[in-house]
Amino acid sequence: MRVLLSTYGSRGDVEPLVGLAVQLQALGADVRMCAPPDEVFARLLARVGVELVPVGQPMGTMTRPSTESAAARRAAELAAQFDTIVAAAEGYDGLLATGLSHFASRSAAEKLGIPYVYATFCPFMLRSPLQAPPALLPGQSFPSDVSDNRVLWDLMSQTFNELHGKALSAHRATVGLPPVEDVYDFIFTDRPWLASDPTLSPWREHSELGVVHTGAWILPDERPLADDLLAFLDAGAPPVFVGYGSMRGVSADIARVSIEAIRAHGRRVLVGRGWADLGLIDDGADCFAVGETNHQELFRRVAAVVHHGGAGTTTTAARAGAPQVVVPQAGDQPYWAGRVADLGIGAGHDGPIPTTESLSAALETALAPETHARARSVAAAIPADGAAVAAELLLDAFGRKGQPTSA
Incomplete structure (x- = not known):
């Protein structure tokens, strides 16, 4: 065949x-x-x-x-x-x-x-x-x-x-x-x-x-995480991952806004560069930037995932039991933002351009203990x-x- x-x-x-x-x-x-x-x-x-x-x-x-x-x-x-x-x-x-x-x-x-x-x-x-x-x-x-x-x-x-x-x-x-x-x-x-x-x-x-x-x-992705990424993960509490995948037209200051919002919750930050080539805003030890990597493994080790709401990223985060904040940019992404919110496994941001305040509010929901528990429960129900x-x-x-x- x-x-x-x-x-x-x-x-x-x-x-x-x-x-x-x-x-x-x-x-x-x-x-x-x-x-x-x-x-x-x-x-x-x-x-x-x-x-x-x-x-x-x-x-x-x-x-x-x-x-x-x-x-x-x-x-x-x-x-x-x-x-x-x-x-x-x-x-x-x-x-x-x-x-x-x-x-x-x-x-x-x-x-x-x-x-x-x-x-x-x-x-x-x-x-x-x-x-x-x-x-x-x-x-x-x-x-x-x-x-x-x-x-x-x-x-x-x-x-x-x-x-x-x-x-x-x-x-x-x-x-x-x-x-x-x-x-x-x-x-x-x-x-x-x-x-x-x-x-x-x-x-x-x-x-x-x-x-x-x-x-x-x-x-299935069986690639090991890079040594420097593992070192960052092992150096403290689970960070919040933020990345916008193949979205290149994100707002110019979205990296700054995301890092500030995550820091406002006392969390470390892991930035996924993606097609927008997001980077760090300073040399703080609480932030690390990563390129192409194994999200299936990585998302099991983060406190939450902030992303654009692509079907693949949403599914990978859900299978890993990671709470999510979806900042939809285009296409089907508002749909996935709505589903994440409806399922109680995170929050959907209203619109594609977050502010520090609006993203911090969404993270309040995603980082809540009840959201973490719900994300774990939904992950266990997802079929093969x-x-x-x-x-x-x-x-x-x-x-x-x-x-x-x-x-």
Whole structure:
């Protein structure tokens, strides 16, 4: 069985696919992955022996579209990945895509006549009468006098068509494929897979969309922590970790604000540099900065985790039993901030730009003994890695039963 995995996104899109690839390999599948050519992704795939097929520009250079014209240009750029993905998928038994890879990957699978599955790591974009859709562009909002979620999702579909329909259909015409009538349905299919933990993000079933909820896809990390990091951890009480992952557009003084807020609680500070290259604000012995490291191990040794609210970071912190403060920046991150607060395992900050006072208030909640106890309790309830479940389902979909799960 030969399986192509395809994604275009940040580490939160790539690493779960690597976890799935490992489980597919364990079942005897031959796996390769289309992903951005960032060095960090190349190292990640090399670590588990999965071939990387580079697509597009490095994700570290990309910015979020802020206008309709920018979104249309992005769709055209992503559709242009079609040739690379078709070449990578030649001779393969099926294709699973995540992230922004959908613009080219579904067309590639359609052109080759192979089964196709689209997976997402958060339910916030899945059409449901039980939830309202999010805004697609910064500053965008829906009519204030509309409360019917079905109507709001119809408006969302219209927005998808306006932003991406022309560019997507124009590209498909050049490769002999018919135009797309509904871009939302094209992207998410009628049976998307949801690769999120059911404790952290439950999916309520309904009749309008068939969702395969596999659980979160986790890549086990057995790398030891660096000696200097261990020395810092061992030198005092557990610190508070603060990092914003692949977010590069965080506020300029967010490191200062974060360190001051954490110090206000008498806690030591561990700064994750991330793509924003956060650093220390002085040479105090109570602070330490760290680059790429094993978060699965590290988060077991911290008092709390302050982060942007990516699906991967939220899940890793929850599995480690670490209280969280989520300062959402974009995309699905407000959803995860809400879930952390609703579960009682931390606090969600109101907005992307914290002040020392607002972050200190959120830390008051996260560092409370009852929050720590709740975080430990939720961690114990989180089920095993869903990647093993997904790997079995995917092989059934792509060959063992001969029927695609979605098309």
